[in-house]
Amino acid sequence: MMQNTENVLRIHEISKNLGGKAILKSCSLDVARGELKVLIGPSGAGKSTLLQCINCLIQPDSGEIWLNGQQLRRHDKKELCAFRTQVGMIFQDFNLFDHLTAEANVAVALRKVKGMNRHDALQRAREELGRVGLARRAALYPAQLSGGQKQRVAIARALAMDPTVILLDEPTSALDPELVGEVLAVIRDLARGGMTMVMATHQMDFARALATEILFMEQGVIIERGTPDALLAAGAGTRTQAFFTRLQDMGDESAS
Amino acid sequence: MIDTAFYMQEVLPALNKGLLISLALIVPAGIIGFVCGVALGVIRVFGGALPRKLGDWYTSLIRGVPLAVQLMMVYYALPHCGIYFDPYGAALLSFILCSAAYHSEYIRGALLSISQGQVRAAQALGMTMAQTVLWIIVPQAARRALPGCGNEIIYLIKYSSLAYLVTCMELMGEGKVLASDTFRYMEVFLAVGAYYLAMVTVATWILRWLEQHYAIPGFGSR
Amino acid sequence: MDSLITVWNALPFIVGGSLVTIATVCIALGMGLVFGVPLAVGQVYGSPVVQRLVGLYVWFFRGVPILVLLFLFFGLFVGLGLPVEPFLVSCVVLGLTSTAYQSQIFRGAIQSLPQGQLKAARALGMSDGAAIRSIILPQALRLSIPGWANEFSILLKDSAICYVLGTQEIMARTNFVAARTHEHLALFAAAGLLYCLITMVGLYLLRRLENKTHIPGYSTGMN
Ligand SMILES: Nc1ncnc2c1ncn2[C@@H]1O[C@H](COP(=O)(O)OP(=O)(O)O)[C@@H](O)[C@H]1O
Numbered sequence: 001m002m003q004n005t006e007n008v009l010r011i012h013e014i015s016k017n018l019g020g021k022a023i024l025k026s027c028s029l030d031v032a033r034g035e036l037k038v039l040i041g042p043s044g045a046g047k048s049t050l051l052q053c054i055n056c057l058i059q060p061d062s063g064e065i066w067l068n069g070q071q072l073r074r075h076d077k078k079e080l081c082a083f084r085t086q087v088g089m090i091f092q093d094f095n096l097f098d099h100l101t102a103e104a105n106v107a108v109a110l111r112k113v114k115g116m117n118r119h120d121a122l123q124r125a126r127e128e129l130g131r132v133g134l135a136r137r138a139a140l141y142p143a144q145l146s147g148g149q150k151q152r153v154a155i156a157r158a159l160a161m162d163p164t165v166i167l168l169d170e171p172t173s174a175l176d177p178e179l180v181g182e183v184l185a186v187i188r189d190l191a192r193g194g195m196t197m198v199m200a201t202h203q204m205d206f207a208r209a210l211a212t213e214i215l216f217m218e219q220g221v222i223i224e225r226g227t228p229d230a231l232l233a234a235g236a237g238t239r240t241q242a243f244f245t246r247l248q249d250m251g252d253e254s255a256s
Numbered sequence: 257m258i259d260t261a262f263y264m265q266e267v268l269p270a271l272n273k274g275l276l277i278s279l280a281l282i283v284p285a286g287i288i289g290f291v292c293g294v295a296l297g298v299i300r301v302f303g304g305a306l307p308r309k310l311g312d313w314y315t316s317l318i319r320g321v322p323l324a325v326q327l328m329m330v331y332y333a334l335p336h337c338g339i340y341f342d343p344y345g346a347a348l349l350s351f352i353l354c355s356a357a358y359h360s361e362y363i364r365g366a367l368l369s370i371s372q373g374q375v376r377a378a379q380a381l382g383m384t385m386a387q388t389v390l391w392i393i394v395p396q397a398a399r400r401a402l403p404g405c406g407n408e409i410i411y412l413i414k415y416s417s418l419a420y421l422v423t424c425m426e427l428m429g430e431g432k433v434l435a436s437d438t439f440r441y442m443e444v445f446l447a448v449g450a451y452y453l454a455m456v457t458v459a460t461w462i463l464r465w466l467e468q469h470y471a472i473p474g475f476g477s478r
Numbered sequence: 479m480d481s482l483i484t485v486w487n488a489l490p491f492i493v494g495g496s497l498v499t500i501a502t503v504c505i506a507l508g509m510g511l512v513f514g515v516p517l518a519v520g521q522v523y524g525s526p527v528v529q530r531l532v533g534l535y536v537w538f539f540r541g542v543p544i545l546v547l548l549f550l551f552f553g554l555f556v557g558l559g560l561p562v563e564p565f566l567v568s569c570v571v572l573g574l575t576s577t578a579y580q581s582q583i584f585r586g587a588i589q590s591l592p593q594g595q596l597k598a599a600r601a602l603g604m605s606d607g608a609a610i611r612s613i614i615l616p617q618a619l620r621l622s623i624p625g626w627a628n629e630f631s632i633l634l635k636d637s638a639i640c641y642v643l644g645t646q647e648i649m650a651r652t653n654f655v656a657a658r659t660h661e662h663l664a665l666f667a668a669a670g671l672l673y674c675l676i677t678m679v680g681l682y683l684l685r686r687l688e689n690k691t692h693i694p695g696y697s698t699g700m701n
């Protein structure tokens with residue numbers, strides 16, 4: 001089969017069973033350069049599992065993963081590590097290294113994985129922190145940062161590796177409402193700058209404005225996919241739209 | 257009131273001699289015990305099912321039995337199995353076996369306290385498991401274990417006095433002989449106590465300095 | 479086989495010693511509780527002088543080995559002309575040491591309570607004494623149970639050292655039989671198991687106590 005070279009990342013029929021239950025059932029996904037794919041769906045649908053299967057933090061039971069036209073041999077440890085340096089990941093709960101300052105958090109993989117020297121790594125780290133608006137917080141430890149700042153450090157940490165694609169797992173779900181904006185702004189800038197991303201989120205307005213494609217997941221299956229305009233058009237009658245409306249109602253309720 | 261001559265001429269020379277033996281017990285037992293404790297703790301967290309179970313059993317056994325009984329076992333009982341130790345060797349071995357178990361408890365707790373998320377984050381950045389352990393887990397676990405392991409060293413200093421029970425002539429032993437000879441228990445053991453207090457206090461300072469030197473804002477005060 | 483018979487014959491004698499061991503531990507634990515609580519309160523809420531004095535006491539009894547303290551107090555009893563009863567000296571030494579350790583357990587528990595508790599009690603018009611007695615201590619003592627369980631097992635093991643004065647507890651009796659029969663291995667193994675057994679029973683009872691005093695939403699992390 002010919003590979004579409006435009007596809008940076010190609011996920012083919014990934015399945016995963018956990019605890020005797022099928023969590024992912026043949027999920028496929030093609031991501032072209034500069035695209036932002038948004039995964040939505042109720043909690044427990046399998047979004048986190050799918051994202052973590054893509055970089056094999058959870059080893060899928062079956063399926064193929066292709067990056068830049070090359071299939072990943074996912075049981076080859078060395079190849080897997082190299083693959084992961086090219087696939088950035090942002091977690092819901094940040095997962096910063098608690099014993100390292102913000103800049104060291106960004107620099108540690110540059111030094112230990114990419115073999116950069118300390119000086120260059122720190123310089124690069126400061127540049128990336130500047131990009132997410134945290135130049136002045138570089139010397140602080142995670143415990144001294146707000147949630148929004150932590151997540152921006154995590155984004156800088158992923159960006160520093162010059163990833164081909166970034167996976168984001170509900171990057172704003174653990175944040176206080178007033179801090180969501182600063183993180184979304186960074187991600188928006190990345191999208192506009194042409195970064196290839198796959199993102200799980202409940203931020204529907206953000207998805208509507210920026211997604212190239214929305215994938216709606218339920219019980220381990222991607223049941224709907226399409227552009228935001230197609231899926232969310234008034235009267236489209238899609239599951240995506242019903243979900244969207246329900247989220248909005250809940251938002252209105254808690255606001256009033 | 258204070259018999260200076262007695263102290264200068266009899267107590268201090270004897271105790272200084274004993275102090276050297278005590279240090280010769282404490283320092284190696286502290287270092288080797290800690291290293292073995294780290295190994296045991298790592299096995300109890302990352303080992304296979306069987307090594308893990310064995311490690312857990314060993315630790316509960318050692319922690320359930322008084323050190324005095326362990327010393328008696330090594331010194332008086334092992335010879336029945338054809339294994340002989342001189343008093344110093346028996347004491348040293350018991351101290352190592354014992355403190356390894358106690359250290360492993362803190363190491364294990366520290367290793368378990370590192371969030372799984374950070375391990376995932378490290379792997380998502382392309383680190384190998386070895387790199388993750390070396391650069392992410394160990395630096396944090398070491399800080400978490402430091403207070404407990406430090407306490408264990410303090411205990412070791414104090415319990416090194418039990419070496420006297422198997423006739424090892426360290427600080428306590430020298431003191432006991434002198435006290436029995438002169439029957440001046442109060443004076444002699446006040447001095448012995450002062451020696452131990454000094455050792456414990458210095459060790460406490462060093463440990464506090466280490467803790468502060470390696471302290472990270474907001475870390476460890478879970 | 480012979481050694482098993484020896485152990486079997488000596489068992490009633492040695493197990494009898496566990497009564498002395500348990501008595502020593504209970505007295506020392508009780509003494510530590512009675513004196514440790516006021517020391518802790520003094521160290522947290524007392525004047526600077528009181529805090530200093532408590533700190534000095536704790537420093538001394540946590541810094542000097544039990545073995546040294548036993549002989550020191552032996553000398554002290556002789557010097558004061560008190561009856562040198564090994565059991566009594568053992569209880570006093572273990573009790574005073576445990577006081578030092580327990581005061582630190584209670585202090586930690588008191589300090590881990592939210593600041594607002596004392597303020598709220600004062601706002602209700604309670605005196606500081608009443609607030610500490612009826613608001614702070616009931617919570618702090620509950621939080622202290624796991625630390626207390628730990629202190630129990632440490633005391634139990636420390637009590638084995640008291641045989642040097644001739645207290646007729648497990649260790650002394652085991653030593654006595656071993657010196658005559660030369661069955662050290664089997665006898666000390668039996669003694670070790672006996673200590674393990676007492677530890678387990680004691681910890682089980684303390685866990686029952688913890689469950690009994692449990693308050694919903696209050697976790698001490700012992701289970
Ligand atoms: N280790 C596991 N063992 C068994 N079931 C799991 C495990 N991890 C996740 N699951 C289940 O997988 C489903 C999908 O989880 P997840 O991917 O986290 O969903 P989402 O991120 O969409 O909320 C959930 O029903 C969850 O209970």
Ligand SMILES: [Mg+2]
Nearest residue numbers: 047048049170
């Ligand atoms: Mg999720």
